[in-house]
Each structure stands twice: as structure tokens, then as C-alpha cells.
Amino acid sequence: MKRAKILHNEQTLNVTVNKAGQVITAEGSVLEEGSFTWLPPCEGKAFVLAINYADHAAELSFKAPDEPLVFLKSSNTLIGHDQKTYQPDNIDYMHYECELVVVIGKEAKNVSLEEAMDYVGGYTVGNDYAIRDYLENYYRPNLRVKSRDTCTPIGPYIIDAAEIPDPHNLTIRTFINGELKQEGSTKDLIFNVPYLVSYLSNIMTLTPGDMIFTGTPEGLAHVYPGDEVIVEVEGVGVLKNTIISETEYLNSLAN
């Protein structure tokens, strides 16, 4: 089952997506592409793993961490599939980050490694844009880098965990304007899905809808206004997003 949230006639609807990729309402009608807006498919705490692929750690000249480096995103930053992310003026380093996102399915507190997968409800795709110009490296991944309005596309839908028998063998790809820029595999995760669920649940209670962005492999590149960015996790989904300038964004707010 693929579950999504959309905005249709100014109402938020929970819908499903069928094998043909069509959006089906709770009443069973098929909605035409273009007649609705995709929303983030889940609401909850958004955890993000920094440096969870060894190759990405090397790319950033970091040594691989011995404990998960987790930070949080605030909900303002999440946007749905096929939406626009604005690039602030006068910056040089805006990078996409294609990530497998784990969605918690039931309340989890002090869960063991062995039980952890029982608490995974599904998966989706995330694009964790970073404005690296603003990175004050050792003062935590500042919210200005990672939690900006429109900076985190997620979706299009949540696919049930049962449909992804092995989340640790999925190809991850990013395309800018159709050109392949990033490719990796979730088999290279430093801390895998059960480890992350167990680790976080031992710090705090996880609740349904909480998201764990599992990190990105190497292959960073800059993006520019006008770029169409597609991030894809094999079997999970394809998430498209367009970069716009700050001026364009401010104009959209004014309207």
C-alpha cells in the first residue's frame, strides 16, 4: 500500500496511490494529475542523520562517527512532491541530499535491535537540501542550513514496510535536469535502520509518523534556480522538485 496526503479543493485528503501511480481518494475516485497538490506524507519528529555513509564522510573530510550524529528538522521545512524549493540569494553551495526516510508505524520506547523493525511502518524518499555557506561546522547543523522554509521535499508517498523486504539493499540516485549526479546504495549505511530506531527509542518515545532521514551517500553537486532535481530510492519512490530564486519565492508569498 502507498499512502499519501494531498491538497484538493483546499482540503487535506489522505489518499492511496495505485500500481499505475494514480491517486485514489477514500471514496475510490481517481484524481487527475494537476488537480491537486502533493503534501508531505507524514507529520512527526524529523530526525536526520549526518554522515551516515562512509564515502560521504570521506567526501566531507570527516572520519566516520562511532555514534549516530542525529539532528532535528522543524516542520516548516517539509514540502511535498513536485513543489518548489527556493535558493537564498548570494550563496554558492546549495547541495541536494537524496535519502531513504524511515517512517515510524507504532509507538516505540526502549526498543531492542531485534524488535526494532516491528516499529517501522513504511518508507519514503527525502531530499535534505543544505545551504553549506551557512554551515558553522561545530555549532551543530544549524537550522539555517537545514530547516529553512521549503528546504526539505519528502514523498511522494509512504510505502508500507512489508513491501520493502530489505531496506539495506536499495539504490539511491539523484538526477539534475535528467543527468545522473549521485548514486549509492543503502547497503553502505554506517548505522542501519534497526540500529537507528533502537538508538532513538532509547533516548525518547517515538510516535507514528516520526521520520528518520537516514543520510546520503557521496556525490554532492550544486543546484541553481531553474534546475529540476529528482531523487529516487529504488522500490520506494521518485521525488521531483524544482529550484527557484529567492525573488521568485518572495513573489509567490506576496500572491
Next chain:
Amino acid sequence: MYSYRIKKDGQPLSQQVKEAFEVELTNDLLPATNGAVIGVALNDKVLFDSLEKQFNEKPHVNPPKTPVLHIKTDNTHIGYGDTVRIPTNMGTVFSGPSLGIVIGKQACRVSEKEALNHIQGYTIVNEVSLEETSFYRPAVKAKCRDTFCPIGPWVLDKEHVGNAQNLTISTYVNDVLCHTTNTNQMVHSIEQVVAYISSFITLEVGDLIIAGTPLRTDNLAVKDGDVVMIDIENIGRLVNPVAAE
């Protein structure tokens, strides 16, 4: 106006009264706000100055150029009178007395001059945290444990608070005054903080900003069985018992 939240028939209910005494403090009050909670780290002059040497050494090399923010997730939020549950094997746990700034009107890219127009009022926050030996990531483990953010008992409209940038904050543990600070110790002012955050995060009605916690000394340490009370001049008192997890 004092705005507070209670649970009625299992549902959260917002209430408003004109006088503080009208609020029944024996009720199980909910956290006074129900939006996002964003903390401003390193926003106390004494704390900031105490770290000056560390800031200029590796790995930091430079002091932070902009306010450093962190998030207190929903699972941390509790109301007046609720119990703060602390682990007993992870080092000292500290209270973090702070003014809470509550947004009353959506704030997207507001200037310092306009910032006050977007503030509804103020509340009291106890930003509980495990000891942090360095301001290196991640803060999640120290700050986002369940019950680590009492908020309340109410939000007092800004008109009744007076000069929010000059309020005494007193912390009592088991009725003994153990720490005093003042909102005039903020490195970045209330207006600066709201303007800065809103330059890239759209703040919604009900969102809360933890203005800044002081240097955590042993005076602010709490342990199983303590009762911690934070008093902010003109606003009120936030009381929470502390118990082992």
C-alpha cells in the same frame, strides 16, 4: 490576559482569564503552548563568556556568528505540575530556566522593528538538559528526552509583562532559592531572535522560542525527589517535581 490549556473530556481546551488567581493550579495543566518549540543556545552573556576560550580553540576555531538554534521535540513538552523524568545513569541533569516567547501572529521575514507585533506574550520554560561538555553536535540526546521541557503555567499577554528584556528569573529547588538571572543577560535580544529565526523559518501562531538558558552550574542540578520552581518576575511560577525514570 492569561492563556492556558487544560484537558477536558480527554480533549485539549484553551482557556483565557483576566487574573492569575482564576487559574486552578491544581488542575493538570497542559503545556501552555502547542506549537513548535525552538531554543536559542548560547544566548546568555555569562554562558557565552565562559566558553570564550573554547570557542577560539579547535574544533570550533571561531565563536558562532549567528544564534545557534535547537529543537525541543513534542515528547519533551509537559505542563505545570507534571513530573520531569530523569535518567539516573547518564550524568547530571540540569534545569534550564528561561523566558518563553510565544508567537501570536505568523512571522515570516519580519524585521526587528516589527518583531514585537508578532509576539502574543510570554511564558516560563524549564529547558531541562543532561550535561553538555561541548557545544558540538548532537544536542538531541541531552535535550530531547521525554518530559524535558515543562512549559507554563500560562502565556501572559505582552502588554501585562512590562519590559520583557528586564525580568528577574529565580530558580528554587525544594523551596530554596538557588539561582538568579535576568532577561537582560540575553546576547541576542527578543526582537533580534524573532527576526533572525523568521528570516528562514516561518513562525506560526503558538510557536514558542526559548529565549536563552544560563550557564548550567551545580546550583541548577536536579535529582530524584526534587521539586523545581522557576519564577519569572511579572509572569508567574512554573513548578514541576523531578523523579527517576
